[in-house]
Amino acid sequence: MGVEVYLGDAAGAADAVRGELAGAGVPRALAEGDPTLWGPEAQPEAEIRLGWLNLARTSRELLPEIAKLVERVRAEGLDHVVLAGMGGSSLAPEVICATEDVPLTVLDTTDPGQVRRALGDRLDRTIVVVSSKSGGTVETDSHRRIYEQAFRDAGIDPADRIVVVTDPGSPLEKSAGEAGYQVFLADPNVGGRYSALSAFGLVPSAVAGADVARLLDDAAAVQPLLARDEGNPGLDLGALLGAMALAGKDKLILRDSLSDINGLPDWIEQLIAESTGKSGKGILPVVGAESAEGPDQYTVNIGAEGDVRVEGPLGAQFLVWEYATAIAGRVLGIDPFNQPNVAESKENTGKILESAPEIGAPLLVDGPVEVYGELPGHPKNLADVLTALLHAIPERGYLAIMAYLDREAAYDAAPLGTADFEQTAEAWAAADVATLRALLDYRTGHAVTFGWGPRFLHSTGQFHKGGPQSGVFLQITGAVSDDVPVPGRPYTLGRLQLAQALGDIGALRSRNRPTVRLHLTDRVAGVAHLLAVAEEL
Incomplete structure (x- = not known):
């Protein structure tokens, strides 16, 4: 089985870019591993980064x-x-x-x-x-x-x-x-x-x-198509990604639809964000949004549903999305294989681990939530903070929520088997800080992303720092009550987690990115309070 890419009403924009790429011989050159496709500055990196093709x-x-x-x-x-x-x-x-x-x-x-x-x-x-x-x-x-x-x-x-x-x-x-x-x-x-x-x-x-x-097997079945000028799903998809970004639609809403594949948008998010988010350019994948609302957004569905969609087995999709991302890098004029801004947060983390971090006093305290950062208008409570963040998103901008918390903690709210599944899922959502993304997304036409730290540092973290100066950042940390020592190291996991959060927010602030950190002095109560406030905005 191969991969089918349906461009729908985006076909016109993609066709022109696809024609230019085919005319320049790019599809075959990429399939054959030509490292010169992204320019002389990118060539040394490309020469040692094209093994994925085989x-x-x-x-x-x-x-x-x-x-x-x-x-x-x-x-x-x-x-x-x-x-x-x-x-x-x-x-x-x-x-x-x-x-x-x-x-x-x-x-x-x-x-x-x-x-x-x-x-x-x-x-x-x-x-x-x-x-x-x-x-x-x-x-x-x-x-x-x-x-x-x-x-x-x-x-x-x-x-x-x-x-x-x-x-x-x-x-x-x-x-x-x-x-x-x-x-x-x-x-x-x-x-x-x-x-x-x-x-x-x-x-x-x-x-x-x-x-x-x-x-x-599935990847091998689609591979011969990637050298073609016509009937090449990687070329079609890459032309779409590049054409949309050039037209100002640089927020890619990724949706799972009727598909046998589960969770592919999370993998695509890292691939595209880290590959394209640099030199003030990039494509920002958004996972979890119901639809594209802003003029800078469009939707690609994984599966058989939707106007613009990609269908096919997982192994083939892996290869096609990688090829398409490399094509989009060529269209945007960036090196899709380096990550020049990822190391900065790591270096900041190392410095913080070597000495006690200077936290400073919170801007305000609202119940179990401490607020750190600078905001205009002298906010009086958490509702004012969230409202100010939404208002701070620039035209064609986005809000990134970054949670350095336990990704599975919400499951403790309702063990499986204690109620029907719908009630259990509702209990999980009510205890899951990731629910904040949907609550804030509902209140703005701008893109809202959510990432678990430090996981996102190896994904959208590159886009946050290397991409367009259009992001507003909300970081969430929490108190640690039962820490885990790291054998042979002078720190615990809790200290490392906080150092990573502070190191990343420092990297963002050094670029004048608007940032606010919410620290939950009680994690369970803090998440509940945060979601309740967001619900009432």
């Missing part, structure tokens, strides 16, 4: 060794699969496993509660896949250290329970070899966000129970 073939070499690992895991009864990874190392496996309905616990967080929950779940039957391209990702390093200690404390040899996926020559490859862990080496010529069909996507998904050979 993963449908080259990743097959991994399948026998993956099959042996899966056989061992099943034989030993290890039915709790934990993936410790960030960004491209976690988002693709999360989509793959959700689509195939196989359980995978994803740790792409530094929240102590979320990590403690994973640790408390069937440790005696847990296998951990530690995935890091660089081998030095601080979140993943912390997870590895925590699980190593937990396994030892339980009398389990970590070498029997930890599998590593990394690039050749990384520090993690060396330390994993010394520890006796099984190591899968990924293609070093593939960037993290283009790595869905590499070892980073395949190993944890296969261990969880997904059919990864089928992913490669």
